[in-house]
Amino acid sequence: EVQLVESGGGLVKPGGSLRLSCSASGFDFSNYNMNWVRQAPGKGLEWVSSITSRSSFIQYTDSVRGRFIVSRDNAKNSLYLQMNSLRDEDTAVYYCARQYSSSHDYWGQGALVTVSS
């Protein structure tokens, strides 16, 4: 069974940092591109970042480029999102999602990140 489990969320002050992790199981993690998608409270879904299976190609949405860093460790079946210089508007539930062909076919349960003083 495919499972994605996020961890590392929490409360952080503006300007602070946080690192999210996504632990994958039930599939060959090293063969799949992975994504981070977030959802601000009461709002819709927003794509944040993508990383290819071998980390050869990485993309970010404009609002986080230069502040967030996505990475993965295929040996540990894990995806990461290092979030720096956090802002109020980064407050959201962050989901990791497996990319299959042109869709996101499995999602984690999400990790809540709250940026507040």
Added chain:
Amino acid sequence: QSVLTQAPSVSGTPGQRVTIFCSGSRSNIGSDSVNWYQQLPGTAPKLLIYSHNQRPSGVPDRFSGSKSGTSASLAISGLQSEDEADYYCAAWDDSLNHWVFGGGTKVTVL
């Protein structure tokens, strides 16, 4: 402001057919696959339809998708109370070079 446009809400009675629309442009829906996600209250999104009209294993055939030009639609026939959820369309955008989502449509079963 979402790149893909969806109506905020739609409602129907049990057994009715409801349709959710998603409007995009040539750089996203017009040139790539459209996916639909269902988000039940308090849960993570779930893939409902991929490649315009394909259902993953386990998704009831009451859900169907279609695409025409730069627009797509999701139809729910035989509406049930458990279909109350938010529904999002999504596609890759060739101009922005990233994934884009619709703002979501809340389906209410009256």
